[in-house]
Amino acid sequence: MSFPIQRMRRYRKTKTLRLLFEETRLAPVDFILPLFIAEGLKSPEPISSMQGVMRHSFTSLAREAAAAHRLGIQAVLLFGIPKKKDNLAKEAYDPNGVIPKAVKLLKGEIPDLAVITDVCACEYTSHGHCGIIVKGDVANDPTLGLLQKIALSHAQAGADMVAPSDMMDGRIRAIRQALDQKGFSMTPILSYAAKFATCFYGPFRDAADSAPAFGDRKTYQMPASNAREALREIQLDIEEGADLVMVKPALTALDIITRARQRFQLPLWAYHVSGEYSMIKAAGKLGWLNEEAAMAESLLAIKRAGADRIITYWAEEAARFFK
Ligand code: PBG
Numbered sequence: 001m002s003f004p005i006q007r008m009r010r011y012r013k014t015k016t017l018r019l020l021f022e023e024t025r026l027a028p029v030d031f032i033l034p035l036f037i038a039e040g041l042k043s044p045e046p047i048s049s050m051q052g053v054m055r056h057s058f059t060s061l062a063r064e065a066a067a068a069h070r071l072g073i074q075a076v077l078l079f080g081i082p083k084k085k086d087n088l089a090k091e092a093y094d095p096n097g098v099i100p101k102a103v104k105l106l107k108g109e110i111p112d113l114a115v116i117t118d119v120c121a122c123e124y125t126s127h128g129h130c131g132i133i134v135k136g137d138v139a140n141d142p143t144l145g146l147l148q149k150i151a152l153s154h155a156q157a158g159a160d161m162v163a164p165s166d167m168m169d170g171r172i173r174a175i176r177q178a179l180d181q182k183g184f185s186m187t188p189i190l191s192y193a194a195k196f197a198t199c200f201y202g203p204f205r206d207a208a209d210s211a212p213a214f215g216d217r218k219t220y221q222m223p224a225s226n227a228r229e230a231l232r233e234i235q236l237d238i239e240e241g242a243d244l245v246m247v248k249p250a251l252t253a254l255d256i257i258t259r260a261r262q263r264f265q266l267p268l269w270a271y272h273v274s275g276e277y278s279m280i281k282a283a284g285k286l287g288w289l290n291e292e293a294a295m296a297e298s299l300l301a302i303k304r305a306g307a308d309r310i311i312t313y314w315a316e317e318a319a320r321f322f323k
Contacts (some may be wrong), residue, residue, distance in 0.1 A: 024304040026322040028072025029078040032116070033315035035099035036207050037061050038081040043261040049203035050274055051281045053168070053313050054222075055081060061102060065305060071319040074240050075114035077163065077311055078102055081208055082124055088132060089124035093149035100157035100198050109157045116190060117154040119147055119164040119175070125242035127207075130166040130220060137219055148178035155184040163246070165192040167220040190269065191242035194256055197221035200249045200275030207274065230256045233261060247307070249273040251298060254305040261306025270307035272298065277313040296321055 011021045025294050036055045038045070056064060057112030065076050069132070082091035091097050099117055106115050121143070121255035123131045143166065151162045162179075164171050179187050197218045205211040222230055234245050245264070247256050248271035256282040257270055274300065284291025295314050299322075302310050312318060 003150070018114050024215055024300055026303055026318065027301055028109055028319035028323055029074050029316050030303065030307060030309055030322070031217070032075045032077055032311040033065075033068045033073055034077045034079060034311055034313060036079050036081060037063060037102045039083045039100055040285075044079035047203070047207040049206045049280055050313065051285065053207065053277075055207060058102065058105055065106050065113060066110055068316050068319070069110050069113045071316055072316050072323065073113075073319055075116055075160070076106070077116045077118060078106075079118050079208055080123060085124055085126040087126055089121035089146060090145070092121055092124035093153045095153050095156065096154065100153055103154060103157040103159050113160070114160040115160045116161040116163050119151045119152070119154065119162050120166045121146060122166075122210040122212075123208045127214065128210050129215075131168060136215070138168070140168050144171055144174040147171050148174050151175045151189075152178050152182055152184070155179055155187045156182075159187065161188045161190050161243075163190040163192060163197060165248075166182060167192070167217075167222075168238070169236075172237045172242050176241040179209075186242035189241065190244050190246060191237040192248055192271070193234040193237040193242060193245040194260070195221050195246075195248045195255070196224055196230075196253060197251055198224065198252065198273075199276070200252070200273050202275055203278045204274035217299055224252065227256055227259065231259060234260050235263060238264060242266070243267060246271055250302045250307070250310065251276050254301065257302065257305040257307050267308050268306060269309045269311060270302050270305075271310040272302060272310055272314070274313065277283065292317070292321065 003167040012018055038055040041057040045188050047053050081309055082098050086204040103115050120130050122128055129138050131138035154162050237245055244267035246269045247253050250270040260268055280294045283289035299318055
């Protein structure tokens with residue numbers, strides 16, 4: 001045969017044909033919007049390393065969440081920044097703390113919008129680590145009790161889902177037990193199951209003022225080199241009772257997303273993190289990249305890799321783009 005019978009370009013001849021043959025599609029429901037709420041703010045405060053993202057006051061939080069919901073976004077993921085931080089993250093489980101207040105506000109004003117809360121200590125500890133420090137490192141088992149209290153305070157305020165992001169061993173089982181005991185057996189747990197230690201969380205730590213004061217997070221978060229270990233992390237969280245699992249970050253872990261998608265049946269979400277957002281924003285601002293196209297390609301790649309839903313600071317722009 002002198003010429004190929006298969007002509008792949010037939011699929012691409014017109015815009016309409018390209019649409020008809022699209023394998024991966026995105027819609028507003030695919031995006032979950034992370035939001036920062038800071039106690040004591042009168043008006044929203046820009047975050048310099050995350051252009052377009054704000055530290056919200058209660059008023060601006062409710063406004064932004066409502067705007068996102070009107071665009072078809074079905075869930076927000078809340079991060080709290082307390083006024084006071086201490087060694088033991090006491091503010092993290094205060095029933096009148098920043099997150100319980102924000103949850104009540106949002107559930108009151110926009111009942112159909114799902115409110116997911118990040119369950120972690122690092123925004124509340126003076127040392128910036130994700131748990132209780134004993135002898136210079138985060139002590140696993142003493143931190144479990146803290147996480148139980150945090151998750152419970154969020155569930156009691158009406159959170160639709162709690163999302164532990166600390167990477168302690170055994171936390172999913174501990175949180176499940178605590179929730180069940182107190183009557184929250186129907187509150188799902190979204191586990192940050194395969195969470196890598198990465199520089200790509202840098203801008204988030206500016207936003208939440210949660211950079212570790214000493215050391216790093218490498219004794220609890222995953223090394224970039226390890227894929228099998230990531231799959232075991234996911235498997236263990238499933239065995240402990242996670243209702244859905246997350247891979248984080250996204251673009252540097254597409255292989256983990258694909259392998260997890262093939263191996264596990266649970267809903268699988270990916271977190272397109274702050275640094276992934278900010279580097280495209282920065283290049284866009286400099287005129288080195290088409291920001292919108294870079295966003296769209298990144299999000300498509302994450303979905304194509306196998307993620308069911310994507311947590312992204314671009315949720316609103318993406319909802320408009322992919323409506
Ligand atoms: C809290 C937490 C972090 C992120 C989500 N939850 C920071 C960290 O682990 O240092 C990062 C999110 C992002 O970079 O967008 N543990």
